Amino acid sequence: MTPPAPTRRSGRWIERWDPEDEGFWQATGERTARRNLWFSVLSEHIGFSVWTLWSVLVLFMGPEYGLTPADKFLLTSVVTLVGAVARVPYTFAVAVFGGRNWTVVSASLLLIPTVAAFTVMEPGTSYSTFLLVGLLAGIGGGNFASSMTNINAFFPLRKKGWALGLNAGGGNIGVPVIQLIALAVIGAGGGPRVLLGIYIPLIVVAAVMAALFMDNLASVKNDTGAAKDAARDAHTWIMAFLYIGTFGSFIGYSFAFGQVLTNGFGRTPLQAAYLTFIGPLLGSLVRPLGGRLADRYGGARITLWNYVGMAAATAVLIVAGMQKSLALFVSVFVVLFVLSGLGNGSTFKMIPGIFQAKALAKGLEGEAAVAHGRRLSGASMGLIGAVGALGGVGINLAFRQSFLSYGSGTGAFVAFLAYYGVCFAVTWAVYLRRPAGRVTEAATASQEKTQLSYAEV
Template sequence: MTAVAEKTTGEPPARKGRWIDHWEPEDPAFWERTGKRIAWKNLAFSVFAEHLGFNVWILNSMIVAFLGDVGFNFSIGQTFWLLILPNLVGSTLRIPYTFAIPRFGGRAWTTISASLLAIPCVMLIFAVSNAPTATSAGTPYWFFLLTAAALGFGGGNFSSSMTNISFFFPEGKKGLALGLNAAGGNIGVAVTQLLVPIVISLGTGINLAYAGIMWLPVIVISGLCSWFFMDSLTSAKPDGESYGVALRNNQTWVMAFLYIGTFGSFIGFSFAFPTLIKETFVDFKGFVALAFLGALIGSISRPFGGWLADKIGGAKITMWNFIAQAVFTVSVLVAVDIDSFALFFMSFIALFVLTGIGNGSTYRMIPMIFAAQTRAKVFKDGGDLELALKAAKRQAGAVLGIVGACGAFGGVLINLSFKFSLESTGTLTAGLAVIAAYFVACTAVTWWCYLRKSFAIQRAPSLAYADV
């Protein structure tokens, strides 16, 4: 399709495989004529696939809470390893998943990554269908560990999806788009935690295999939708050079540190919350079925964080959000100390809200930081600002992958904190104290790097980081 064809049909030029070569979302005429429709279509199917990824990734959060009811008796340490491994594998896969976008294109890779989710679902069905009996030891623990690792496939989808979608939207609408994309994925945690207790209870007794079976037809539908309706952008290439620049940029690691405190907390708390209820408040273990409320509220609040960042500034929202996270973590600690389930549950709900807002605000800061750095460099040394900003977009795409991986790894740290705290002291006090201290450190880092006026003006004279 030629440039003339674009003017007559309203479609951007494309090549075989639904690749779009010409994409200018910053051009108002292009955006209104055709860009907006294509961008929102791809966002819709991206949300569907990413949502499914989270559905599968979080499965063990509910499975481990019911393993004892069907005859699998694992220790606290063994239980938490089944929660830690999906986090660990999911965070590790986020880097190669981001690199897959330029290699395969957003359309093809979304199809592939969605289809791969069938593997852990089948493994889970087998694992929980062989419970211990008087004559059989049942599925060995090592296979549960392998299944937990395979569930991590779902965690990799986030970075590739966010990187891909970031190229479809103009800067002024990117905060909302990324927030919706991430929230649509994050809410998959709540959907799984809501539906699994219901589905596994259908019929007689508890059938954990249903937790894997229920997602298989959805995986097929998601793969087909991605293949037939999504597009790939030639410009969506956070290439190796961009990654090299991003890895050498101190701001990449500052944002990774902060994202551990937001998304790492969200996914870490989501994995642990049902087990924490069951282990810490035995008399209230029936409330495990309500654990989905935390992830649901945290997911819904994520776009709000992106919107606030667009209106007020990501750094300001992020700093005050970390202060509130520290306060409510201490509130959870107090609840455990005085044995108040009501305070424990409500404090965790507040934490989920805050992690959602922080997820939106920190992710929105990334492209703004790189744009600010680029403008400052051109302001000082000269050069073509338009070309420099395009390079900054590619670097920001690479940073999204790095930061997303580090944030997911935060879920590992959260669950390790709870594991060692429960194993060594029998309570959550030590683990919660460490987490609260991390939030305080995140508050200080945010202020130091982005809100000190003298520092901001020195580093970016044409656009202070205080506006990030």
């Protein structure tokens, strides 16, 4: 017997949603989930583009703007910080307003920083004004948290790695896309207002499409208590620490790469623009692959070895920077972007798996276990995404201090290398290490069962 279609009420609300029911999923669930995924990707994509506007705009800001390299790094740090902080209320917003409703609102809000930047982007504008408008652009970073929380509820556990990776990757790709458009604008002799003028109608399109084609899930609404429960769970903060290393690297390097090339290697803004988009583009495209690999082999295993690769790439970057080898530096930096994208996918796949394992450990079974895991994993994603994005702030501030103190980014890369080493150790110790030491046979069996369940996340 074919399960009935999800019942709806006015305002595009779906009352019944059970993606773990294979019959329901095949009959109606998958089609509805995919439709919401595609339009979520569109809105998140535009959000990422607006959030990272200033990584591109600072390249337009020549000597006539009167800003030092330290001023520009501070400006991009402020934008990144606001984007990170905005992710917390954006996570709550899905439960308060509904996923579709909040996507319409959050997409529409992107008009504020884009129009504001269009208004002030000219020589003679005060630095404090640029900082204020940069603060506004930070709201684009919040779209990720609400989008991931919403899409997490639409897909069954076996599909979450792919779905979340695709949703996040489609959003992340907003970073290289705006860099490519900026490259075309600079190459054609256009100014920053041309770039901003392109995005204003795109924001309107994203908001209208969300209103027309997305849905709200009644099961997600009014569950703001889930975020409090997630905040009390130690695994939320452990995963946030690991996500700093992956997504924090991706967004931090996306903001800083062009400035590192101009300040450390003497590239012109146009020359830097020809190179900066490659890393974020590949890092975004590979994120769904990270989720897919995690679905197959376990997110913890992929994350562990990914940190080995990130540490190795960072060590090579230190050598390349000291030798002033631009070709080696750019090529390895691109590899680091790719690894950060893979790690983004694998770490986010771990989150629903961890909370599902905890639900089973509590003795929950069947739909009760699935509902418990989905509730906490969706809420934790916003918190984890917010803390992870703070890594981008740290990267920009580290580069700022490194250039002020040493005249290069080498000092910052040494700090990043140490952090990746700690992330490797934490991943192994918490999610992959087998129990050891003198414990009873029963205790060993119990610990192994829990540890093995985490190893599969």
